[in-house]
Amino acid sequence: MNYMQQLPSIYLQGHPMPSSNIAIIGAGIAGITAARTLKAAGHSVQVFEKSRGSGGRLASKRSEMGRINLGTQAFSSDDPLFLEELHAWQQVGWVQQHHSAGQTYWTGVPYMSALTRQLLGDLNTDFSCHIQRLSHDSRGWLLHEQNDRAHGPFQQLIIAIPAPQASALLNSCAPELAHQADSVKVQPVWMVALGFKQPLTHNTNIKCPSNQAIADITVTPLSAEHPMQTWMLRARADWSSKHLENQxxxxxxxxxxxxxxxLDSPLPLHDSAFAHRWRYALGALKQPTTALYEQQRGLYVAGDWCGSGDVYSAWHSGKNAAQQLLDHLHCTTIAHL
Ligand SMILES: Cc1cc2nc3c(=O)[nH]c(=O)nc-3n(C[C@H](O)[C@H](O)[C@H](O)COP(=O)(O)OP(=O)(O)OC[C@H]3O[C@@H](n4cnc5c(N)ncnc54)[C@H](O)[C@@H]3O)c2cc1C
Incomplete structure (x- = not known):
């Protein structure tokens, strides 16, 4: 099923398509999914992203070791709709499947942020644009940067960013929604990449006991794109909290x-290393939902934290926020016919 097939049937039966200018804050998987859904329904969408590239916690970084995924290394899901989407992305070469211990995992091709770049396609996106404040009046939403440069007005706004950052934006204009975002306990995660020109020969299936600092280890073998064997170490959230401000x-x-x-053996000196701190890595509402909204003012909030705090939840939340917005526009249009 493609995006158009999932739209309310009235959009597809020759009724006038409501056109609305819509802003989306955040070019992670939630924001991008919302943007694609709305664009497929014929709406004009503008995405604002504070970083120089897309992906958020699906970001990748160029390094001496090759391109390294900084956050999610691989993800999984058993949701039929998401799987359908993943298979469609696989057909066009944007993701690939891996099988381990009876579970199917997905990764972006050739790295995670490449997937989000493909998904973003030609959607209008302002990169390096950090939205610091929102205001709303009869004309719609204005999005303010630090220098008080304002974007808008937009009739509809989707905020698709981590809960603490969403709370900061919502505080002055939608305190109820800010309160919900505030209730999310978001945990940090330190990631460390170690690169070895001479590959370690250890078994790559390493068990990480729960009393250890490391929660998870991913190995990228030597290849044309990766001049070093790379071990990506993900620290546990509690360890990361305790060492959050360390060098x-x-x-x-x-x-x-x-x-x-x-490994239970001394480690040879690595040839390259870096650490990356995710201040807002993992967290979710105690009572999962799909997205938060104030439809009358055209305000929607999405993100992984609305569900279970994973890639699937982010996708699902972005899709749901867009669908709620479309449903509302559809009702408003019918009311005016
Ligand atoms: C280390 C790590 C490991 C993980 N492992 C897994 C895993 O194994 N499986 C899994 O399913 N999930 C995993 N996750 C979680 C997964 O990455 C996230 O659930 C998902 O990517 C979140 O997507 P999102 O779009 O909701 O948010 P994000 O990816 O955080 O996207 C939000 C975007 O908004 C931008 N932004 C924020 N504030 C502003 C602002 N004010 N103005 C403009 N732009 C702004 C950010 O720069 C970012 O690009 C992991 C996460 C981390 C950090």
Whole structure:
């Protein structure tokens, strides 16, 4: 099923398509999914993203080790609609499947942020645009940057960013929604990449006991794109909270040492290393929903934290926020016919 097939049938039966100018804050998987859904329904959408590229927690970074995924290394889902979408993306070469311990995992091709770039396609996106404040009046929503440069007015707004950042934006204009975002306990995560020109020969299926600093390890083998074998160490959330303000070099040393303990053998010197801190990595509402909204004012809030705090939830939330918006526009249009 494609996006157009999922639209309310009235849009497809020759009724006038309501056209609305819509802003989306955040070019992670939630914001991009919302934008694609709305664009497919014929709406004009403008995406605002504070970073220089798309992906959010599906970001990748160019390094001496090759392109490295900084956040999610792989994701899974058993939702039939998401799987249908993933298979469609696989057909065009945007994702690939991996199988491990009876579970299917998906990764972006050739890396995670490439997937989000493909999904973003030619959607209008303002990168390096950090929205610091929102205001709303009879003309719609204005989005303000730090220098008080304002974008808008937009009739509809979808905020698709982590809960603490959403709360900060919503505080002055939608305190009820801000309160819900505030209730999410978001945990940080430190990631450390260690690169070895001479690959380690250890078994790559390493168990990480729960009393250890490391929660998860992913290995990228040597290849034309990866001049070093790369071990990506994800620290546990509680360990990351405790060491949140540590220097990057200290975090590399600590996780390297924890890694060596897990291997139960001394580790040769690495050829390259970096640490990345995700201040807002993982977290979700206690009572999962799909998206939050104030439809009368055209305000929608999406993100992984509206569901279970994973890639699937982000996709589902973005899709749902867009669908709620379309349903509302549809009702408004019918009321005016
Ligand atoms: C280390 C790590 C490991 C993970 N592992 C897994 C896993 O194994 N499986 C899984 O399913 N999920 C995993 N996740 C979670 C998954 O990455 C997220 O659930 C998902 O990517 C969130 O998507 P999102 O669109 O909701 O938010 P984000 O990806 O956070 O996107 C939000 C975007 O909004 C932008 N933004 C924020 N504030 C503003 C602003 N004021 N103005 C403009 N732009 C703004 C940000 O720069 C970002 O690009 C992991 C996450 C991390 C960090």
């Amino acid at each position: 990057h070099d200290d975090v590399i040393d600590a996780l390297r040492s924890a890694f060596s303990d897990l």
